[in-house]
Amino acid sequence: xxxxxxxxxxxxxxxxxxxxxxxxxxxxxxxxxxxxxxxxxxxxxxxxxxxxxxxxxxxxxxxxxxxxxxxxxxxxxxxxxxxxxxxxxxxxxxxxxxxxxxxxxxxxxxxxxxxxxxxxxxxxxxxxxxxxxxxxxxxxxxxxxxxxxxxxxxxxxxxxxxxxxxxxxxxxxxxxxxxxxxxxxxxxxxxxxxxxxxxxxxxxxxxxxxxxxxxxxxxxxxxxxxxxxxxxxxxxxxxxxxxxxxxxxxxxxxxxxxxxxxxxxxxxxxxxxxxxx
Amino acid sequence: xxxxxxxxxxxxxxxxxxxxxxxxxxxxxxxxxxxxxxxxxxxxxxxxxxxxxxxxxxxxxxxxxxxxxxxxxxxxxxxxxxxxxxxxxxxxxxxxxxxxxxxxxxxxxxxxxxxxxxxxxxxxxxxxxxxxxxxxxxxxxxxxxxxxxxxxxxxxxxxxxxxxxxxxxxxxxxxxxxxxxxxxxxxxxxxxxxxxxxxxxxxxxxxxxxxxxxxxxxxxxxxxxxxxxxxxxxxxxxxxxxxxxxxxxxxxxxxxxxxxxxxxxxxxxxxxxxxxxxxxxxxxxxxxxxxxxxxxxxxxxxxxxxxxxxxxxxxxxxxxxxxxxxxxxxxxxxxxxxxxxxxxxxxxxxxxxxxxxxxxxxxxxxxxxxxxxxxxxxxxxxxxxxxxxxxxxxxxx
Numbered sequence: 001x002x003x004x005x006x007x008x009x010x011x012x013x014x015x016x017x018x019x020x021x022x023x024x025x026x027x028x029x030x031x032x033x034x035x036x037x038x039x040x041x042x043x044x045x046x047x048x049x050x051x052x053x054x055x056x057x058x059x060x061x062x063x064x065x066x067x068x069x070x071x072x073x074x075x076x077x078x079x080x081x082x083x084x085x086x087x088x089x090x091x092x093x094x095x096x097x098x099x100x101x102x103x104x105x106x107x108x109x110x111x112x113x114x115x116x117x118x119x120x121x122x123x124x125x126x127x128x129x130x131x132x133x134x135x136x137x138x139x140x141x142x143x144x145x146x147x148x149x150x151x152x153x154x155x156x157x158x159x160x161x162x163x164x165x166x167x168x169x170x171x172x173x174x175x176x177x178x179x180x181x182x183x184x185x186x187x188x189x190x191x192x193x194x195x196x197x198x199x200x201x202x203x204x205x206x207x208x209x210x211x212x213x214x215x216x217x218x219x220x221x222x223x224x225x226x227x228x229x230x231x232x233x234x235x236x237x238x239x240x241x242x243x244x245x246x247x248x249x250x251x252x253x254x255x256x257x258x259x260x261x262x263x264x265x266x267x268x269x270x271x272x273x274x275x276x277x
Numbered sequence: 278x279x280x281x282x283x284x285x286x287x288x289x290x291x292x293x294x295x296x297x298x299x300x301x302x303x304x305x306x307x308x309x310x311x312x313x314x315x316x317x318x319x320x321x322x323x324x325x326x327x328x329x330x331x332x333x334x335x336x337x338x339x340x341x342x343x344x345x346x347x348x349x350x351x352x353x354x355x356x357x358x359x360x361x362x363x364x365x366x367x368x369x370x371x372x373x374x375x376x377x378x379x380x381x382x383x384x385x386x387x388x389x390x391x392x393x394x395x396x397x398x399x400x401x402x403x404x405x406x407x408x409x410x411x412x413x414x415x416x417x418x419x420x421x422x423x424x425x426x427x428x429x430x431x432x433x434x435x436x437x438x439x440x441x442x443x444x445x446x447x448x449x450x451x452x453x454x455x456x457x458x459x460x461x462x463x464x465x466x467x468x469x470x471x472x473x474x475x476x477x478x479x480x481x482x483x484x485x486x487x488x489x490x491x492x493x494x495x496x497x498x499x500x501x502x503x504x505x506x507x508x509x510x511x512x513x514x515x516x517x518x519x520x521x522x523x524x525x526x527x528x529x530x531x532x533x534x535x536x537x538x539x540x541x542x543x544x545x546x547x548x549x550x551x552x553x554x555x556x557x558x559x560x561x562x563x564x565x566x567x568x569x570x571x572x573x574x575x576x577x578x579x580x581x582x583x584x585x586x587x588x589x590x591x592x593x594x595x596x597x598x599x600x601x602x603x604x605x606x607x608x609x610x611x612x613x614x615x616x617x618x619x620x621x622x623x624x625x626x627x628x629x630x631x632x633x634x635x636x637x638x639x640x641x642x643x644x645x646x647x648x649x650x651x652x653x654x655x656x657x658x659x660x661x662x663x664x665x666x667x668x669x670x671x672x673x674x
Binding site for chain 2: 166
């Protein structure tokens with residue numbers, strides 16, 4: 001009997017599994033480390049399998065460390081950044097895509113330039129400005145600072161997606177009685193929804209992971225985000241590695257969950273069937 | 278229903294003129310076809326009618342109402358796009374209902390959930406539902422109302438686009454090459470459907486196409502355009518029998534009108550060595566005293582016989598095309614020249630149609646008989662028609 005094994009298919013599968021393993025291994029290793037007793041962490045033969053008998057370590061970190069507050073603060077900052085970034089980026093993106101005006105090229109270029117400035121360079125002037133505006137040590141200030149960084153890139157991403165919406169569909173909407181804002185809200189946004197979901201994920205992760213502003217602009221313990229809280233574990237004399245890994249794992253999971261939800265919407269072909277392809 | 282009047286309508290892009298000084302009077306209920314080659318300005322003119330392009334100069338009136346300053350939605354015109362332009366995220370039912378929803382639209386319809394419920398309430402209201410259901414039935418879309426456009430074929434999508442236009446019950450239907458994306462067979466059936474739609478729904482239709490067969494079969498009036506200028510505006514039959522100039526003569530008709538160089542001498546029409554008695558409708562016509570004219574003859578006015586005689590032109594068969602009920606024969610005339618500017622010299626023979634399957638072979642020497650009863654004269658200088666045979670539009674209506 002002839003073998004039906006497809007070598008090309010098998011190699012592709014192997015490559016995909018290897019990539020997945022490389023991406024997932026750090027998360028797995030965080031789980032293993034968090035469940036390993038401190039004494040065994042530096043043993044010659046590391047534990048390769050998680051020891052679930054020590055699962056109470058997760059309960060312990062919630063009890064002893066304000067992880068819930070950190071996560072809540074991170075969620076507020078990330079969600080605020082996501083919502084504000086998209087709300088502020090959609091109209092500039094539509095304008096850059098659909099209108100012709102003097103200085104359009106320069107405006108687009110300037111948006112790009114903002115991406116070249118590192119956060120660390122801007123933190124001092126931002127601190128001064130936020131001090132004047134009473135935005136220091138508030139989550140609102142943190143959301144605004146993060147949004148300022150995400151809006152340019154999201155504007156460009158959305159502009160690219162709006163470029164792909166057939167102009168005929170917008171004209172049909174104009175004939176049917178839509179104003180410009182109706183067109184954006186009723187026709188353009190639903191058609192760029194997949195890109196909007198992707199842009200939302202980018203903005204959320206930026207807000208969730210951000211460290212420099214969160215460290216500098218916020219000083220109250222109760223307003224600390226998880227990125228800052230996690231970094232605070234690294235002590236001068238000792239670092240409770242298994243606790244750091246447990247909190248790290250908890251910190252990673254909501255972001256992964258959001259991505260899994262959002263990726264369902266990031267599907268191609270939303271405009272299929274609109275116009276003759 | 279409404280009459281459309283265009284007065285000196287002009288569209289310029291910088292220094293480029295897309296549409297120049299167009300004046301048209303389209304009576305209520307007519308099916309006007311804007312015909313012309315690519316880039317002639319016909320789509321631009323249609324878009325100006327719709328309000329999708331601004332008018333650089335001139336006026337557009339719908340009955341007594343001036344509309345060129347109004348936004349598209351205030352003109353009471355529906356537009357069917359070449360690309361269908363359906364809303365891909367909406368079902369067929371919502372696509373068709375959308376113009377009716379927009380008529381009752383309020384700003385708070387944009388609020389999620391609340392807006393969705395409000396739109397659904399309009400969609401389900403008895404008068405809207407009845408209208409949409411009736412429209413879907415006319416267009417055979419009833420089974421597809423809950424599907425999305427991406428699941429439909431090209432013809433079905435175009436019917437949805439027609440449904441979206443019909444449901445508004447507009448005064449004017451504007452259509453921009455709506456059939457050009459369909460295959461030949463579907464195009465023929467959709468052609469019949471649109472003609473039927475015009476008959477049943479009424480309203481004034483303006484239809485843009487570059488296909489003269491569509492123009493001749495669907496239009497009750499044709500405006501033939503070239504380089505932004507209307508070359509001739511009239512009934513299809515008038516345009517076919519009495520083209521205003523050599524461009525119209527060569528654009529309309531498959532194969533187009535033959536243009537043969539001729540002279541008028543001593544009351545006779547001389548083509549090469551042959552002389553013909555001038556028929557009554559051509560006598561007394563000349564191009565400001567010049568003897569040279571272009572003789573315009575439709576292929577059906579030429580007959581082919583194996584032996585020559587008085588009143589025939591000698592020639593040689595250049596090509597024979599069999600198209601079923603008749604054959605098209607291209608003949609290179611021995612002593613006469615044609616004036617088909619747009620073609621290469623070697624193809625400049627005259628075209629004749631013969632009934633049935635012609636047994637002629639390339640190279641056969643034949644004689645071409647000429648029936649001058651439908652002939653027209655054109656100026657050799659300007660290309661304009663020299664006869665004054667066209668009845669005025671008012672008299673044909």
